[in-house]
Amino acid sequence: MVTPLNQGPLLARAAHAPAISLDALSGTGNVLILSPHPDDETLGCAQAISAVCEQGRKVIVVVATNGNLSHPRSKRYPKPVLAALRKQECLDALDVLGGVAVTPVFLDYDDQGSPSTVQAQQACVAQLEALAVAHEVTAIWTCWEHDPHCDHQRVAQLGEWLQARQPAMALYKYPIWGRFLPELPLLSGTLYQFSAHSGIDRKARAIACYRSQTTSLIDDDPEGFVMDPHTKAHFLQTPELFIQSGPPTRAQEFDALYLNDPDPWRFLTSEYEQNKYAATLAALPQKRYRCAIEAGCSIGVLTEKLSSRCGQVIGLDISGVAIALARARSTQANQVRFIQACLPDEWPDVSADLIVLSEILYFLQAWQIEELARRVAQSWEENGDCVLVNFSGDTCQALQGEQAEEVFFEAIQRFAEVSRISREAFDGFVVMVLKKRGASVS
Known part of the structure; x- marks a missing residue:
């Protein structure tokens, strides 16, 4: 031919x-x-x-x-x-x-x-x-x-x-x-x-x-x-x-x-990570959620744990390799979905009653956090919850964990009626839970 x-x-x-x-x-x-x-x-x-x-x-x-x-x-x-x-x-x-x-x-x-x-x-x-x-x-x-x-x-x-x-x-x-x-x-x-x-x-x-x-x-x-x-x-x-x-x-x-290390932060073995997962799950105000979006899911360890409390979980990560690893190790194929997404621009058009932002905010610039807050507010259902987890040590990024948390909290209040229902410091990290009380502000 x-x-x-x-x-x-x-x-x-x-x-x-x-x-x-x-x-x-x-x-x-x-x-x-x-x-x-x-x-x-x-x-x-x-x-x-x-x-x-x-x-x-x-x-x-x-x-x-x-x-x-x-x-x-x-x-x-x-x-x-x-x-x-x-x-x-x-x-x-x-x-x-x-x-x-x-x-x-x-x-x-x-x-x-x-x-x-x-x-x-x-x-x-x-x-x-x-x-x-x-x-x-x-x-x-x-x-x-x-x-x-x-x-x-x-x-x-x-x-x-x-x-x-x-x-x-x-x-x-x-x-x-x-x-x-x-x-x-x-x-x-x-x-x-x-x-x-x-x-x-x-x-x-x-x-x-x-x-x-x-x-x-x-x-x-x-x-x-x-x-x-x-x-x-x-x-x-x-x-x-x-x-x-x-x-x-x-x-x-x-x-x-x-590619160099399929578990670079030791999500599967670190005592710090296990404590963080337990604290995150314990902080959830509701026993059951319809749909959760987890940003920065990495290889999907927390994603799978969230699936025990959610009808559906959508894990997002910037790395296609991390997403492939998450899919390969997932045992909840019908309940968990993994999507490669560069945030904030590729936030999914999905309605969710639980948003989990675990150690991802400080990887973003302040303006990106503000844009992420706007997009989160649009998909976050009324009376739903949003969990922010941030490292309390040196992030080696432009923003420290507490700074990133503050930027997000201030921004989300411009886009939705939100109340903070808890904030607790642990050894090495802080968990804050927000609830959406009213409709999103366009």
């Missing part, structure tokens, strides 16, 4: 994108490239690879999958044979681009089988981090999260998590198939173009190494992938595209934290 692709709006923008120098793109050290399949590294950044190698630096190319699904119905090239062929094509292409200056690393996941579970992602990021540190990497180049393929999206996420673990390393994303999308996704970074005329011939010869993808070599599968000649010409005639990723977001930082 010949696959023609059309010009997309990203390419229209790229035509006016500024050029980027090799030093800006790669830093002063070596480069780690994450490639979803054998050939993505060549299509996306072959000229840049050659340019780094010409400077006497190293390029470590990590190929996540073996690409064994490009021709799924071929009898002459079943999956193991196709995987071996594509690996050799990749080795040949990398030899053209940089020779001994390129270090290939094959993770050998099956096509469409790149890491998707937290355990697999945790192991993979640790492996990538060890490679990056050992090879003195200063820049990570990975595929784009908007490329329309699951392997590209997962590998892009691995690159983000790696940078969150090593924030001194620059992160650039090279779009492959996403450049042809009919609509332009939101760009979270600056788009650049890179071109090195000395590398165009090498790129052409490297692409030619991938005979399984660009020729009729595998002719017994009419549904197999074959790149359209115009598309191949595009990758040779168009400057290579890189999207500079900014500093790691808070979500990426928390994702990296959970």
Whole structure:
């Protein structure tokens, strides 16, 4: 199956994108490239690879999958044979681009089988981090999260998590198939173009190494992938595209934290946490609630405990990894729901008679706490309860626990008729309970 692709709006923008120098793109050290399949590294950044190698630096190319699904119905090239062929094509292409200056690393996941579970992602990021540190990497180049393929999206996420673990390393994303999308996704970074005329011939010869993808070599599968000649010409005639990723977001930082340690605050074993859970449950004024929303649920330990008192509990957390861990360990699948949400903007449109804000407020800025209070007031049912739990020690954040509590309490009173029914200090934390007496104020 010949696959023609059309010009997309990203390419229209790229035509006016500024050029980027090799030093800006790669830093002063070596480069780690994450490639979803054998050939993505060549299509996306072959000229840049050659340019780094010409400077006497190293390029470590990590190929996540073996690409064994490009021709799924071929009898002459079943999956193991196709995987071996594509690996050799990749080795040949990398030899053209940089020779001994390129270090290939094959993770050998099956096509469409790149890491998707937290355990697999945790192991993979640790492996990538060890490679990056050992090879003195200063820049990570990975595929784009908007490329329309699951392997590209997962590998892009691995690159983000790696940078969150090593924030001194620059992160650039090279779009492959996403450049042809009919609509332009939101760009979270600056788009650049890179071109090195000395590398165009090498790129052409490297692409030619991938005979399984660009020729009729595998002719017994009419549904197999074959790149359209115009598309191949595009990758040779168009400057290579890189999207500079900014500093790691808070979500990426928390994702990296959970990938490094699935229980970073010892929610399952800490005496402090167990005391806090007991105090939180004891402070609840009502024996039973219809629906609770817990913000900052982490791996869901308190969420499950709340489920014994609630018909439904919705746990929110900024970290997708924490949410995945919470879902995996949850034994109350029908009663508990976990949602990744960046607060306050992604507060759910759900009516609840119990709101639990346990050690989350001091992670927010004062203006974010005020906005969170507004959104809480809208979903908080009349005569429902809101429990605030805050650490009483040094939070190492802009706000201390007591300050965050005060900001929220003052703000919520502007959006609803609220009364404080209890506030008790314990060893290391404070629990305050509010009740909503009247309707929300718009």
